[in-house]
Each structure stands twice: as structure tokens, then as C-alpha cells.
Amino acid sequence: MQRAAVPPPVYYADEDYDAPPMRESPGRAWRALGWVSIALSVVLVIGSLTAYGFWRRLDGRIDREDVKGRLGENRPAKLNDATNILLLGSDSREGENSRYGVEAGRRSDTTILLHISPGGKGAIGLSFPRDSMVSIPECETDRRTVPARFGMINSAFAEGGPACTWRTIEDLTRIHIDHYVEVDFSGFTRVVDALGGVEICVPRKIDDPRAELHLEAGRQTVRGQQALGYVRTRYGFGDGSDLERIKRQQAFMASIVKKATDSSMLTDPGRVYKFLEAIASSIRTDEGMTLSVMQELATGLRGISAGNVRFVTVPVQAYPQDRNRVQFDKARAEPLFAAIREDNTVPEPEPPPAKKGPPPVQPAQVKVGVYNGTTSSGLGKRTAEQLADRGFDVVKVGNADRTYEKTAILYGTGAKRQAERLAIAVPGHPPKPWAKAKPGQVYLVIGADGAKLRGAPPMPKVAGEVRADQDICAAG
Template identity: 65%
Template sequence: MQPLAAPDRVYFTGTAPPPPEPPERGRGWRVLGWVSTVMSVLLVLGSLTAYGFWRRIDGQITRENVDGKLGDDRPAKLNGAMNILVMGSDSRAGENAGYGTEEGQRSDTTILLHLSPGGERAIGMSFPRDSMVRIPSCKKTGGGTVPGRLDMINSAYAQGGPACTWKTIESITDIRIDHYVEVDFAGFKRVVDALEGVEICVPKAINDPKAELRLRKGRQTVRGDQALGYVRTRTGGLGDGSDLSRIQRQQAFMASVVKKATDKGMLADPGKTYNFLSAVAGSIKADDRLTLSAMQKLAGGLRGISAGKVRFVTVPVQAYPPDHNRVQINPAQAAPLFEAIRKDNAVPEPAPAPPPQAAKPMPPAQVKVAVYNATRTDGLGQRTADQLKEKGFTVNKVGTRKTRTDGAKTRILFGPGAQRQAAALAAAMPGHPPKPWAAGKPGQVYLIVGADGAVLPGAAAPLPKVVGEIRADQDVCAQA
């Protein structure tokens, strides 16, 4: 049998191109980073097993019934995933009085937290506060009805409370939301202090008297008011001052919080874990269906999740022509993201038994795989590589073929002496029998991803590529 012809020359992908320059803004974001408290709480609840501890934590959470405000026209519940609407309130009431005198209460942070079935991954999807969206008719918090309208997304909360924001996000995404959680300034400070500080990385020294913030250049740990000032400042020279730039920085902060909250050292210490959860529980408000038993079930599903499986993305937006201080959701780019989350319905299952092979497969960790994208779908190679890494394979290269088409089929090739390695990859990816490639490197396996995809049974389906996404396990200085 003649070996296959060598694949076309490949070129390795670099970093994704930066998003378009954001429109100028009138008024900046007030707060976003403190919403990381909620993310962290959800990710470490699984470490508490004592029922008494659970009861104490549960008793500190304020709850609200929103069932009668959501209406009947809601997306269907498709699967066992958990979708939680996380909102940040800029209320100046109570402990928050020291942060200004603004009247009213708005949701300046809106994140849809998606938890895959079986705790396979967690995705925080941010909605920019000045996005112009269709807001459905909502019941007012104090009675009456707010008619449907085109308005900024954060106005939904201002006029109809969390239930109106809930309805709005469901109507935009067609994703069924299970619960909501709200947190305030004081909760953010307490959780950062309970973590003994959170690591950040600053590209240059910051001196912002308005935010009472002074930071040296580079890697450092921030606590309390300093951490709050870091996530609130919009005049300290961090980024371009726009909402979109601020989201990137604050998502990096959330990723750092999650990374520390899921650290094995903390999770191994019940005292630290309890203190951490207790510090923030008193600042959380949630729907009354997020009961003690619901939290315990959620925690069981998340037990064992690592920072490497937590990602943050921003809903793709574009300019809003009538007002350069506003943006609107880019439907062409956002629709695939919403669909991927909506259809994340496959609970991870063990991989099927490998088919008979001429040689016994090797353990995945001993298999070196080079992944090449042969399609016109940008980012598919990296997504497939991420799946392989989750299954234990060693991915040493990710690239694209010089010539990409929509008709090529997925192939597994292997260099001299790599038959057993290729058999291991073929066992994890049924339907693609491996073939030798004489021009390949000794011991190397090549996965050429074609139009029929590269499905790994038991691995989470890959999300479409989103420019600027942040992973919770990456180095904090990567975003500086």
C-alpha cells in the first residue's frame, strides 16, 4: 500500500486579531469584578460536606420569589445543564453607602454562568451594560407593568428588577435560566479578603486619586478597598476606558479569583473554605428556588472542577449607528455561541471500548498529536486540541493547512514508529482509521480536522471561537 501524499504545508496560528475599536463611551462601567464572588462560591461549594455548615451558609442568603414575573413564554429546558444569571448591584444602601450617593439600583454587571452537565466545564458569558436590546414587557417591582421596548440592557433591572433581566436574557439567547444570584460591593471586598488577596498583573504603574488606587507595575496581590478600586477605576490608564476594554480586564480578575478559590490548598482546608463562603453569603440575593438541596446538588456536580475548565467570554457586539455611546449584539457572531451553550446536553460518558487494533494502544499521555485545521472555520483546530488535552493526550502543535476547504474529511496520520500512538487516538475518536505517512516525524501523530469534525465521545462539545476569551488557569500577566 502506498503511503498517503503529504499534507499541504501548514502555518501555525498566532493570537487572535484584536476586536474592532470600541465606540467612544459617555459613562463608564461602575463595577464588574466583584461578581467573581458568585463564580467562586459556586465553584467551591462542593468542598463542604457537613450538613450543619450548609445550614449556616444557607441561612445567610436573602431570597426572592420571581416565578410569577417570568411569564409562560420561556425557552424549553433541554438538558441537565445549569444556567445561572449573575448580576452585580450598584446599590449604595447599607454597607455600600461609602461608595457614593447615587439613587436607585442598577445591574451594571450581567453574566450568564453556564455549568455543563456533570461539571465538565463552566462558562461565564458577559453582556455589556450599554447594549441596546429588545426588553420584553415586565412587571415592576412595586406593582404595575413596564411595556416592551428597545433600551439598554441594564435598564431592565432598573425598572423591573432581577426578573426582568432574567426575561430579557432568555429572550435574547433562547437559553433557559434556572436561577439568579445578585451580589454587591461589600460582598466583593469580603470574599477577596477571605481569599487572602487575589493576584493581578498591571502593565504600568497606576495612580488614580479618584478611585484611591495606587499600584506598581507588574504582578501583585490586592485586597479589600485596593481590589475594589482596581475593578472600578476608569481613569487610571488601564485600557482605553471603554466598557469592552474594562470587561477584558475584569474577566481576568474573575479568572484569578476562580483560580485561587479552586486551589487545592484552600479546598483541602475546611476552615478556610467555610470562612470564604460565609464571608460572601450575607451579601448574596437569589431566587427562592435556589434552595439548600439545590445548592447541594449543584455542588456535587461541580466537585472536582478545575480552573482550566472555567472560561469567560463577552457576547460579540457591534456599533449601534443611532448612538456611538451604545453597542448592539452582533447576531451573526453571537448566534453560534448561544446555540453551543443551549445544546450542551451531552453528559460526559466513558469512551467506548476501542475497536480491535493491530497493535495495543498506548496511554493518551504518551501520544504526541499535532492538530491541523483543514476547514474554513477559524479556531476549530484549537478547540479540537482542547478536547484532546481534556482526554489526556499531549498536543504539541496546533496549526492550519495552507489550503482549507469545506469538503475535506478528517484524517489520522502517523509517522514512522507511531502506529500504537495513532491507535490510541483512533480509539478515542471512532470512525477515523489511522494511516501511515512516510513524511511524518518519527513517533508523531497528525490529526487533520475536516468538515466531518473530530468528535471525542465523553468530551464536551467545543464552543465557537470568541475573540478575547479568558481562561481561569492562564497567567494573570497574559492580559496585562
């Protein structure tokens, strides 16, 4: 080990700075999916309500359930100002839903985590395939304790209700969930009708008597019962798998968001109120989703555009024990979960280059070694991954030989401009030369004060994502 030449001394675990960076089949078709998109729409357009003073009347129509006391103690911490809402599509046959057949209980055939970035600058809907095999924690209901088990993700709702699904998603993703919203069949049809129908694109003619669905090929608008048949049919679309169905449902949700956020609708008080009245009569949510919470959320979302709303699916792979089931592909899913967890602030613009002198170098020209000088396990690796996502050439990740109070950016001969570029990405730590450093290289030593990167990490690209502003035929 060698001592750094600048006070206070900084120790490194390894001087081998040239070492490479250390980077520590289809399931069953869903029976019911797309009506949960209505829950997404209520979150995205409820801000319009502030203009018409109908909050309290609509609020009294919303059915609420107290679930917070059933979420347990070992919950993920709320790390930031983002809002995460669990959206559930219920296939309950109670009350007016009895026309769809007789089945006991209520199941969730759709589970989506809606993540809204701070300031309402964007939203992402993350779908969880219902046939995913996962670990489900012990859950409490009004009548009994449901033991922990391994099974299909949608069984959490069937056996333990929304609180159990809430706990399960938090355990799987380590993302703190703030609220949940549940929509059933009848609620779906009411809201689609209140919108005046939703545009879809059908690749070929559909005749499915089981779903009471008969559609011509091409672009068209569907309403209430026809829309419900479209989102429930298992025949005539692709291979009938979960993943094929999710893709189609995401296109449907995108179309709903596009129409619900259209300026012609938002400037028509009568249409907005009719739409929101249908929503209020169609959802169930947690008691924490109060009037004041909705108003605060609405304020943050005012002005969001369809182009800033995305839909993706948790990456999965075949479940070896059963070809009709899938399991999370952890190598691809974990970066997605981490990006959502760490969405802390609206990305700040990088400062413009000084008027005199050369512009900052590109991140790819910065060779940086990252060293963890704290007791927080994995901090160096996580920071290195965030730097790599931003284009920096991370050539080493390691641990310092002791803990440090202050984070430092050090550089070798000829690397001053590269260190200054790193300091733009990791502000608050002026670069300092280090006589023992390798020429041309930069070192980030993370101390107790942390190494917060400027802005939020970029969201990983997910194959097959759907954006709410894209052409419906292109999405479908």
C-alpha cells in the same frame, strides 16, 4: 425526483449533490464590574461545604427573592442537564453601601451568564456588555408593569429588577436560566478579604484619586477596598471602553476562581468556612436556589479545576445610531448561544477502532449530504452545522419530499467506510448502501427519531477569551 433503492423508499428534494453547502466603537466605561466574580466563586467552591456540616447555618444568611412568578410563559425549554446561573453585580447604595455615594435604586453594571456543563466538567462565564442595545420584554414588578422597549441591556435591571434581566437574557439567547445570584459592593470587599486578597497584574503605575486607587506596576495582591477601586476605576487602563474593562474584569474573575479552587485553600476547613460565610452574607438569589439545589450543584462541581473555567464576551459591533453604544454581532453571537443551549451531555469518547482492518477515516474525508425528513424547521441546517463543526465535509443541505419515521445513513459505491465514520458521530443508525447514490458520497436523512450527535458540540472559539488557570499577567 427519484426513489431510493432500499425500503422504505427515501425521497430527496434535489439530486444536485455537487452543489456547494448552503449555509442557510467603544462604549462608556463600566462603573462597577468585578464583584460579580464572587458569585461565580460561590458556585464553584460551595461543594467544599459538604465536608463541614455548616449548610444550614450559612443558608440562613442568604437573602432570597421570589422571581419565578414574573418570568412569563414564553420561556425557552430546558433542553438538558446543564445549569445556567445569571450573575448580577449591583451598585446599590443602600445600607452599608451608602459609603460609596448616594444614588437611588439599584442597577446592574455587570451581567454574566454562567453555564456549567453536565457533570461539572467545565464552566463558561458569558459577559454581556452593559451598553448593548437590545429589545427588553414587558416586565412585572411589585408596583407596576414595565412596558416592552428597546434600550441598554442594563436598564432591564434598573427598571424591572432581576426578573426582568432574567427574562431579557432568555429572550435574547433562548437559553433557559435556572437561577440568579446578585452581589453588591460591600459583599465584594468582604469576600476578597476572606480570600486573603486576589492577585492582579498592572501594566503601569496607577494613581486614580477618584477610585482611591494607587498601585505600582507589575504583579501584586489587592484586598477589599483596593480591589473594589481596581475593578471600578475608569482611568489608566487602555481606552476606558466597556470591552477593555470587561477583559480586565475577566482576568480578575479568573484570578479569584484560581485562588478559590486552589488545593491549599480547599483543604483548610477554617479558610473555606470563612470564605463561604462571607459569600452567604453577601449574595441575593432566587427562592429556587434552595439548600438541596446547592448541595446537588456542589456534588456535580466537586473536583472542577481552574483550567476548565473560561470567560468570554458576547461578540458585539458598533451601534450605528450612537457611537457610545454597541449591538450584538448576530453572525458570531448566535453560534455561541447555540453551543451553550445544546450542551446536553458530557462528551463521550469515540469507540476505539477494531483491532482488525483499517482505522476509521477522518471526518474531512466524508462528503455528506444532510436532508430533513421531519416537520421541524431548520433541523437539517442545525445538524449540518454540527457536523461541519466536527470536521465533516457537508456538501449539501436540503429537505426530503416527505416526513420519515426513521433516520437513515445511506452511501454510494466506494463510501462504505465514510458512512461508517458518520455512524460513529451519529450513533444508532447502521449505514446502508443506496444504488442511486453518487459514488463516494454519504447521505444523512433525518427522521422523526432524530439524529443526535455523539457528545456536545465544540464551543466556538471567541477572541480574547480568558481561562482561570492562565498566568494573571498574560491574562491582563
